[in-house]
Amino acid sequence: MQQTEIINLLIQKRALKLMGNRFELSVVSDNEQWGQQCIDIAIAEISRIEKLLTTFSDDSQTNAINHNAGIAPVTVDREVFDLIKRSIKISELTQGAFDITYGSIDKRLWNFDQTMTSLPDKATAKKMVRLINFRNILLDEEACTIFLSEKGMRIGFGGIGKGYAAERAKHVMKLNGVESGVVNASGDLNTWGLQPNGKPWTVGIANPDSSNEIFSYINITDMAVATSGNYEKFIMVDGKKYSHTINPRTGLPVTGIKAVTIITTNAEIADAMATPVMIMGINAGLDMINQMKNIEAVIIDDNNKIYTSKNIKINTPI
Numbered sequence: 552m553q554q555t556e557i558i559n560l561l562i563q564k565r566a567l568k569l570m571g572n573r574f575e576l577s578v579v580s581d582n583e584q585w586g587q588q589c590i591d592i593a594i595a596e597i598s599r600i601e602k603l604l605t606t607f608s609d610d611s612q613t614n615a616i617n618h619n620a621g622i623a624p625v626t627v628d629r630e631v632f633d634l635i636k637r638s639i640k641i642s643e644l645t646q647g648a649f650d651i652t653y654g655s656i657d658k659r660l661w662n663f664d665q666t667m668t669s670l671p672d673k674a675t676a677k678k679m680v681r682l683i684n685f686r687n688i689l690l691d692e693e694a695c696t697i698f699l700s701e702k703g704m705r706i707g708f709g710g711i712g713k714g715y716a717a718e719r720a721k722h723v724m725k726l727n728g729v730e731s732g733v734v735n736a737s738g739d740l741n742t743w744g745l746q747p748n749g750k751p752w753t754v755g756i757a758n759p760d761s762s763n764e765i766f767s768y769i770n771i772t773d774m775a776v777a778t779s780g781n782y783e784k785f786i787m788v789d790g791k792k793y794s795h796t797i798n799p800r801t802g803l804p805v806t807g808i809k810a811v812t813i814i815t816t817n818a819e820i821a822d823a824m825a826t827p828v829m830i831m832g833i834n835a836g837l838d839m840i841n842q843m844k845n846i847e848a849v850i851i852d853d854n855n856k857i858y859t860s861k862n863i864k865i866n867t868p869i
Contacts, residue, residue, distance in 0.1 A: 565590050570601045572737035579731035593720035600716045604708045621702025641823050642685035648827035650799045654705035655682035676802030683799045714822025717741040739777040741818035759809035775818035779825035780810035815846040
């Protein structure tokens with residue numbers, strides 16, 4: 552931390568595993584006890600959301616919806632209903648590149664471990680993703696119910712859940728009086744206020760060829776940043792890297808793009824938009840982003856060429 556005229560302010564931090572991801576919560580405060588209490592409040596909120604959305608607990612509302620797929624509608628909390636409703640809107644916006652029914656994919660198709668030495672053929676892959684279709688999520692606004700119309704369908708919030716949790720964590724900490732902080736949800740960041748030195752927060756964008764290295768920095772405040780890349784989970788087949796990001800239309804891995812970074816005002820949107828831009832491809836993805844307000848994208852292709860939305864200029868080579 553740089554020493555400036557605001558020398559009595561410190562950053563209180565805590566890192567822990569939540570929602571299957573490493574979260575690090577930071578609060579700017581000269582009172583360590585108060586700062587840690589605010590972090591406790593944020594952790595409690597993230598844990599509450601995890602219980603609602605997890606697929607690893609039989610009594611979660613997500614699993615209740617999945618267990619009743621093709622059988623009956625399930626009454627859910629309005630919060631869960633609204634998150635699913637927003638997810639469907641993102642699916643419509645991205646023409647299905649984002650789809651919370653991704654959980655319907657046949658688990659035999661992809662396991663992304665060392666035992667996977669070949670790709671499935673196109674016909675097999677297409678058959679195994681047949682249940683992925685956000686249009687088969689039926690909402691009843693008045694009854695607050697969710698119904699998956701096809702037996703075997705499953706929803707999951709892996710593409711939006713941690714962004715939603717980061718947004719809620721920021722919200723509850725601000726309600727408690729935290730004027731500056733960062734919620735880092737496994738590399739997806741939500742920031743507000745300023746650093747103790749009075750400057751914006753500095754966020755590093757990872758080099759997709761080496762996630763421990765940074766290829767570019769941006770200074771932000773009251774903004775969220777999320778990155779989707781093929782450096783986290785992949786397989787090698789015949790010397791070629793295949794990302795764990797699967798196109799829900801084809802069942803085959805996305806190729807051509809190493810990483811997509813989304814910068815916007817809301818962590819939920821940032822989290823949800825990174826993967827679909829990767830699936831849509833450079834031209835279609837940037838065209839969509841350029842038509843939206845308060846959102847920007849940085850894309851790195853397989854040849855390390857950098858593409859950006861219209862309001863971003865990056866000159867830093869990898």
